Amino acid sequence: MPATAGNLTHDLRGHGFDVGVVDSGTSLLATPVQADLVLLALDLPDLDGLEVCRRLRARSRVPIIGVSARDSELDRVLGLQAGLDDYLTGPVRPSELIAVVDAVLRRVRRPVVEPAVDTETVLHGSLHIDLRAREVRVGGRRVAVTPKEFDLLALLASEPGAVFARRRIMSEVWRDSSGRGTRTIDTHVRTLRAKLGAHSWVVNVPGIGFRLGGQ
Structure with missing residues (x-):
């Protein structure tokens, strides 16, 4: 998905995000997770995108948003079960992309339940x-x-x-x-x-x- 990746990268950088790009599932899994969020294309050229998600989730809590052309309820359920935090279907509009990225980052940085000192x-x-x-x-x-x-x-x-x-x-x-x-x-x-x-x-x-x- 080179064209799609290029468009998403352009949109994110246009809104002030620092973006790094890898071109395969193998490269992503071989790269230390240092990002605040991973935007994962599920239709990868070398590995199944959901398997990449499962492997990444097994070693990191980094939020992961899946991007796919498939939009059935089953595809979404399988993605969430694999560890996705959200699921976008292409073509992704810039406004939707930024809104979802911002929402996921807010959830990760600000838990819904703020524990009291003696209630953890x-x-x-x-x-x-x-x-x-x-x-x-x-x-x-x-x-x-x-x-x-x-x-x-x-x-x-x-x-x-x-x-x-x-x-x-x-x-x-x-x-x-x-x-x-x-x-x-x-x-x-x-x-x-x-x-x-x-x-x-x-x-x-x-x-x-x-x-x-x-x-």
């Missing part, structure tokens, strides 16, 4: 959320979640039993007060349930939103 963990049955380390465990098993999945879970766990309206979730997790984003929330709930190992951890309250459940 949340325990809910077998669920253990470490707010400082941003780690999740279920029954002692570490669960690899993306920054957005962590923020969603931490928000629900901040008030166990409370029902969070979809508009509030979009506002606090995605910093989007427009009220849109049903598909985004549902996709992340689906991947989060799969990673936690049970549908019951995130309960859908029809017509309202979601609450933290149990197992």
